[in-house]
Amino acid sequence: TKECECPSASILSHFPSEVPNDTCCLNYSGSTFNQVPWAAFLSHTHLQVLDLTNCNISHIDHSEVGDAVSSLRELYLSQNGLTSLPADFLTKSHSLEVLDLGENHLKHLPEHFLESSDKLRVLILEWNQLSALPHSALKPSLEHLELVGNPWACTCSLWEGLQGILHNSSSSLQDLVGNLTCASPQNLTGRLVWSLQTGDVCHLANLTALFILLPLFLLLSLVLCWCCGRKKKRKESSSFSPNRKRPNNSHCNGRWPHAKLPTGQSAVAVDDGKEVILRNQLMLQPSSNLLGSTRDIYEEVEIKLGSVDSLAPPPSTCSTEGTAGKQDLDTDSADREKAYLTQSTEYYSLVPGIEIEDSDHGEYESVDLS
Numbered sequence: 001t002k003e004c005e006c007p008s009a010s011i012l013s014h015f016p017s018e019v020p021n022d023t024c025c026l027n028y029s030g031s032t033f034n035q036v037p038w039a040a041f042l043s044h045t046h047l048q049v050l051d052l053t054n055c056n057i058s059h060i061d062h063s064e065v066g067d068a069v070s071s072l073r074e075l076y077l078s079q080n081g082l083t084s085l086p087a088d089f090l091t092k093s094h095s096l097e098v099l100d101l102g103e104n105h106l107k108h109l110p111e112h113f114l115e116s117s118d119k120l121r122v123l124i125l126e127w128n129q130l131s132a133l134p135h136s137a138l139k140p141s142l143e144h145l146e147l148v149g150n151p152w153a154c155t156c157s158l159w160e161g162l163q164g165i166l167h168n169s170s171s172s173l174q175d176l177v178g179n180l181t182c183a184s185p186q187n188l189t190g191r192l193v194w195s196l197q198t199g200d201v202c203h204l205a206n207l208t209a210l211f212i213l214l215p216l217f218l219l220l221s222l223v224l225c226w227c228c229g230r231k232k233k234r235k236e237s238s239s240f241s242p243n244r245k246r247p248n249n250s251h252c253n254g255r256w257p258h259a260k261l262p263t264g265q266s267a268v269a270v271d272d273g274k275e276v277i278l279r280n281q282l283m284l285q286p287s288s289n290l291l292g293s294t295r296d297i298y299e300e301v302e303i304k305l306g307s308v309d310s311l312a313p314p315p316s317t318c319s320t321e322g323t324a325g326k327q328d329l330d331t332d333s334a335d336r337e338k339a340y341l342t343q344s345t346e347y348y349s350l351v352p353g354i355e356i357e358d359s360d361h362g363e364y365e366s367v368d369l370s
Contacts, residue, residue, distance in 0.1 A: 004048045004073075015040075025049040029076070037061045038089075042068040053100075054079040062086035074098040078124070082106055091115050100124040102146060113137050125150065131183070135161050143169075147180050154182035154193060156202035162193070 006025035015033045019026065021044045033055045041050060042065060050072055058081040070093040082104040089110060090096065096117040106128040114120060115136045123142060125133075127149035138161035145165070152158065166173055174194035182188040188200065 006049055006051065009051070019044065021046070023047070025051070027051040028055060029053040031055045033057055035059045035061060037064070038086075039064040039066075039068065041072070042070055045071050047071060048095075049074045051076045052080070053077070056080065057082060060086060060089065062089055068092075069094065071095055076100045078102040078104070080104055084108070085110055085113070087111075089113070090117065093117050094119075096120055098122040101128070102126045104128050106130055108132070109134055109137060111136070114139070133158060133161060135164075138162065138165055140165055140167065140169075142176075143171075145176050147177055151183035152180065152193075153184045154188050154191070154196065154201055159196065159198065159201045 004024035006027045007023075009027045009029045010031070012028060012031040012033070015036060019040050024046050026041075026047065026049070029051045030053075033052075034057065036052065036055075036057055036059075038060050039062075041047060048071065053076045057077070060082070065088070070090065072093060073095050074097065075090075075093075076098075078100045079102075082101070083106065085106070087110050090099070091110070091112050091114075093114070094116050096114070097119050098121065099114070099117075100122075102124045103126070106125075108130065111134055113134050113136055114123075118139060118141060120139045120141055122144045123137065123139075124144075124146040126146040130147075130150040131153045132155070133147075135157070142165050162173060162177065165176060169176070172194070177193050180193040182191045182193060182196075188196070191200075
């Protein structure tokens with residue numbers, strides 16, 4: 001490539017309205033542009049060197065660039081007030097060999113910065129506020145790299161990027177980065193980059209990930225074990241609990257289901273759940289209305305005795321009954337009749353002037369109480 005000789009600097013207070021297109025070098029160092037329309041330099045295919053050093057530039061207007069490809073070989077933008085660069089700045093600079101961005105206020109670089117600059121030999125980024133470098137900027141073709149004066153984070157990504165530069169170079173890491181030191185992480189603060197080992201940087205990241213994931217894995221295991229234990233305990237409790245719900249047909253064993261007794265009657269459960277009426281409150285205490293009534297007392301007794309059938313429990317709802325069930329029903333009916341006869345006898349003994357032996361005329365002697 002033919003060498004391009006730059007003329008002396010043209011110091012301007014404003015960016016020129018027209019940029020000369022018949023020169024290979026533009027030198028505006030020392031001017032006060034503040035803002036630069038980058039599209040003005042991309043329209044000149046012969047422009048190879050651009051020097052904008054110390055031009056008080058704080059912003060680069062990259063809005064009208066489009067798909068234009070830069071023909072620049074050398075670009076000098078040091079000693080300005082740049083805090084950031086456009087996202088697609090210098091992504092299509094195929095011919096770029098030297099880039100100087102030193103002594104600015106850059107805090108980060110675009111993700112695809114210098115992506116197509118495979119001929120890059122010199123990269124100067126000293127005295128900025130950078131803590132990380134994109135992999136696209138660490139080219140194997142680099143011969144000189146200035147990184148001092150930045151709070152670099154010595155991460156595995158930066159270490160692998162620097163090792164990639166040395167892969168095709170005969171120089172050492174110390175020759176490439178000089179006395180570059182680490183600002184973070186804390187355990188590497190102040191360490192010289194060239195004195196580090198791979199295990200000091202990359203294994204640290206792996207261990208950090210392990211220490212983060214291991215407690216989470218243990219916690220998940222404990223939660224799963226706890227859930228399985230509760231499920232097993234609940235299953236055992238449901239299998240052996242004595243309070244399990246009985247089937248709906250549990251009363252269908254030849255016995256009557258428990259029915260609600262009429263008002264004024266009390267029931268006591270005896271002999272496997274059988275319910276028998278022990279006493280009738282009306283039969284024990286003769287009513288004053290009954291004693292003063294002109295109605296035939298014998299008629300009252302017959303009514304009382306004839307009402308036994310009406311007090312019988314409702315028929316069983318069970319679809320099937322065994323022989324034992326029928327025998328229980330007969331026994332219960334006989335017990336009820338016997339109880340009522342006994343109570344009626346007691347009742348008449350309370351009425352003065354009545355002899356049961358003389359008044360029944362043998363009407364109830366034929367009652368079979370068995």
